[in-house]
Amino acid sequence: MKTQASRRATRSATTRLKTTIGTLTQRTKELATANEKLKREIAQRKSVEKSLRASEQTTGQLLQKSRRMQEELRLLSRRLLSVQEEERKRISRELHDVVAQALTGINVRLSLLKTQSTADASDLHKKIATTQRLVLKSVEIVHRFARDLRPTVLDDLGLIPALRSYLKVAGEETGLKIDLATFAGVEKLDAGAKMVLYRVVQEALSNVAQHAKASRVTVRLADHRGKVRMDIHDNGSGFQMDQIEAAGSGLHLGLLGMRERVEMVGGTFCVESAPGKQTAIRVEIPLQQASMRKRPLKKSGNTTLECP
Amino acid sequence: MQETKLAKLTAALAGRILELTNSNRELQRALGRRDAVNRSLAIKGKKGLLLLEESLNLEKQLQQFTRQVLIAKEDGRKKMSLHLQDQIVQTLEGIHLRLLVLNKEVSAGSEDFEKEIAITQDLLLKSVGVINKFAHECGLQV
Numbered sequence: 309m310k311t312q313a314s315r316r317a318t319r320s321a322t323t324r325l326k327t328t329i330g331t332l333t334q335r336t337k338e339l340a341t342a343n344e345k346l347k348r349e350i351a352q353r354k355s356v357e358k359s360l361r362a363s364e365q366t367t368g369q370l371l372q373k374s375r376r377m378q379e380e381l382r383l384l385s386r387r388l389l390s391v392q393e394e395e396r397k398r399i400s401r402e403l404h405d406v407v408a409q410a411l412t413g414i415n416v417r418l419s420l421l422k423t424q425s426t427a428d429a430s431d432l433h434k435k436i437a438t439t440q441r442l443v444l445k446s447v448e449i450v451h452r453f454a455r456d457l458r459p460t461v462l463d464d465l466g467l468i469p470a471l472r473s474y475l476k477v478a479g480e481e482t483g484l485k486i487d488l489a490t491f492a493g494v495e496k497l498d499a500g501a502k503m504v505l506y507r508v509v510q511e512a513l514s515n516v517a518q519h520a521k522a523s524r525v526t527v528r529l530a531d532h533r534g535k536v537r538m539d540i541h542d543n544g545s546g547f548q549m550d551q552i553e554a555a556g557s558g559l560h561l562g563l564l565g566m567r568e569r570v571e572m573v574g575g576t577f578c579v580e581s582a583p584g585k586q587t588a589i590r591v592e593i594p595l596q597q598a599s600m601r602k603r604p605l606k607k608s609g610n611t612t613l614e615c616p
Numbered sequence: 617m618q619e620t621k622l623a624k625l626t627a628a629l630a631g632r633i634l635e636l637t638n639s640n641r642e643l644q645r646a647l648g649r650r651d652a653v654n655r656s657l658a659i660k661g662k663k664g665l666l667l668l669e670e671s672l673n674l675e676k677q678l679q680q681f682t683r684q685v686l687i688a689k690e691d692g693r694k695k696m697s698l699h700l701q702d703q704i705v706q707t708l709e710g711i712h713l714r715l716l717v718l719n720k721e722v723s724a725g726s727e728d729f730e731k732e733i734a735i736t737q738d739l740l741l742k743s744v745g746v747i748n749k750f751a752h753e754c755g756l757q758v
Contacts, residue, residue: 339636
């Protein structure tokens, strides 16, 4: 009897244990599944966090570039405005101090001539000739100002004669040996684009004369797949692009100004330079472009001036 | 014997359940933390994007302004150049012509010599006036 009761109790206990084990096993499975799910979710969150951080970093970098670009544009605008103001003042002052004074001098000479009207003719001829030379000198000065401001030869004869004329004078003034290679098709560009190329050459030559310690410059205009490609090389000392960019120097602003001008007519602009190596500027302008004023503003794809 | 085995298994399972429960709690806490971090990163990201958008707009406006300055500069130079050519050079050329006439008057021994000088002087004074006016318009106080 006792044994039977004991066996029953044992069976019952075993059954309870088995039930408990079943429940525990089920719970363990559930917990393990939940655990795995949580781990997967954490992995997913980690991946989201990683991409959020990467996106944050990219946004930060873009923001930094945009702010740098803004700063550069502010500096460039200020420089353009102050240069323009300086230029106007310089021309005004020289007109007033040189040309107007020369004319006043001529007037005095004429007053003297009046009192000497009875003098002999050959003496009067000489004096009038001297006065004429003074007038012609004034004319030449005013012509020079006008040429510096805007070369009429560019409008009248085209880019190639304008560049030839400018480079001849620039070569004489700076002592640089300047070679020019062109192609006739460049004259198909509209007036705005030709002016941009002319200004880029002027600014580049001014930079070479001021900073490059070069003896030779080559300006080459060529047809390149429906675009006018202009390369300007010098054999000067070169410079570190990132250093001049960081310094916000006049050279850097000059380069930025060139880029803005070129992009205004739908072109691209870049510079290649390194200390001890030659500097190369490359401009490309499509032969078919919209007018400078009608062109919608396209954000510059570049925050660097370096060639890709 | 079997009971003992089963009891051991039960204990092991209970232990495992405890471990898993603890682990789950930890994982849930970690998940909560990750969610909070991600929420704040998402908010920060949105703010960053807004800032970037504003910055790019400002950059575009500045670029537009710079280009307007460049265009205005070129227009200004053209205007000044034309003004110099059309008015000042023309007037100076006029004086030059008057001097040529004067030279001829001398050769011809004309009595109008003094009158011609006076006309040339008038022209000169007008030229000085034109130049000073131009210089003044260019920004020089004279």
